Amino acid sequence: MIQVQSFTFNPFSENTYVVYDETRSGVIIDPGCYEPDEKMTLTRFIDTENIKVKYLLNTHCHIDHVLGNDFVKERYKVPLLIHAKEAPVLKAVKAYAPTYGFAQYHEAEPDEYLEEGKPISFGNVEFQILFLPGHAPGHVGFYHKESKSLFGGDVLFDGSIGRTDLPGGDMNTLISSIQIKVFALPDDVIVYPGHGDPTSVGKEKISNPFCALR
Numbered sequence: 001m002i003q004v005q006s007f008t009f010n011p012f013s014e015n016t017y018v019v020y021d022e023t024r025s026g027v028i029i030d031p032g033c034y035e036p037d038e039k040m041t042l043t044r045f046i047d048t049e050n051i052k053v054k055y056l057l058n059t060h061c062h063i064d065h066v067l068g069n070d071f072v073k074e075r076y077k078v079p080l081l082i083h084a085k086e087a088p089v090l091k092a093v094k095a096y097a098p099t100y101g102f103a104q105y106h107e108a109e110p111d112e113y114l115e116e117g118k119p120i121s122f123g124n125v126e127f128q129i130l131f132l133p134g135h136a137p138g139h140v141g142f143y144h145k146e147s148k149s150l151f152g153g154d155v156l157f158d159g160s161i162g163r164t165d166l167p168g169g170d171m172n173t174l175i176s177s178i179q180i181k182v183f184a185l186p187d188d189v190i191v192y193p194g195h196g197d198p199t200s201v202g203k204e205k206i207s208n209p210f211c212a213l214r
Contacts, residue, residue, distance in 0.1 A: 001021065001146070002019055002021050002147050006018075007032075007042060009067070010038070010067055012032070012063075012064035014030065014032035014195060015030070016028070016033060017151055017192060019144075020049070020122075021123040021125050022124070024049070024052055026051045026052065026053055027055045029058075029142065031068030032068060053072075054078060056076075056080045056081065057082075058080065059153025060089065060135065060136035060138065060140070061086040061087075061089040061090035061136065061138075062154070062166070063097060063102065063105075066090060066108075070107065079111035079112055080110045081120065082114060083113060083131070084113040084115075090107070090110065114129050114140055115131075116129050116131040126145075127143065130181050132155045132182070133173050134162070134170055134177045134178075135153070136168055136169065148186060149189065150185065150189050150190070152191045152194070153193070154194040155174065157195065157199065158197050158198070158199040159199075159207070159208060160208070161208070162174060178204075178211045187202025189201040
């Protein structure tokens with residue numbers, strides 16, 4: 001069974017997740033750590049729990065989700081996995097990071113590309129990859145069937161959805177991603193979002209003002 005530890009980092013209040021199992025093998029999803037104390041908080045937990053990090057995963061590559069990519073790659077010597085359509089999104093961060101106050105941002109190159117239908121495994125865990133564009137062109141979610149957990153990035157929030165006014169965003173595409181793929185999961189699946197508190201598929205299917213099935 002998986003263990004999930006979340007951290008809220010950077011001025012965007014972005015959720016970074018460390019997911020691991022009984023073998024102590026794990027992954028880091030969307031490291032938003034930028035300041036030294038944020039990096040220390042992340043590494044202290046991983047070191048204390050003796051977690052062996054196997055992968056660095058990005059649901060998508062907007063700045064708030066990738067600020068710690070370079071740090072994690074170098075610290076744990078792990079590959080960075082993103083969807084191929086997020087490569088230009090990741091590449092663009094270096095150009096605009098200083099305007100958001102992140103002058104010390106260092107870019108990290110992706111090592112492998114994620115594809116829907118090609119799961120990734122660590123320890124005894126298998127993540128299914130869901131392609132969920134709309135907020136970002138190559139946005140993906142990581143679904144663990146056994147624990148009924150979806151690490152959904154900025155697709156679906158508690159009572160809200162991801163913004164679609166950034167380059168590559170599209171409202172109709174996002175709604176389709178949610179209604180066709182996320183809402184096809186069991187109602188008791190817990191959605192761990194990129195911002196805010198976890199929610200459930202069933203709750204959002206009924207009450208989300210943007211995408212509920214009516």
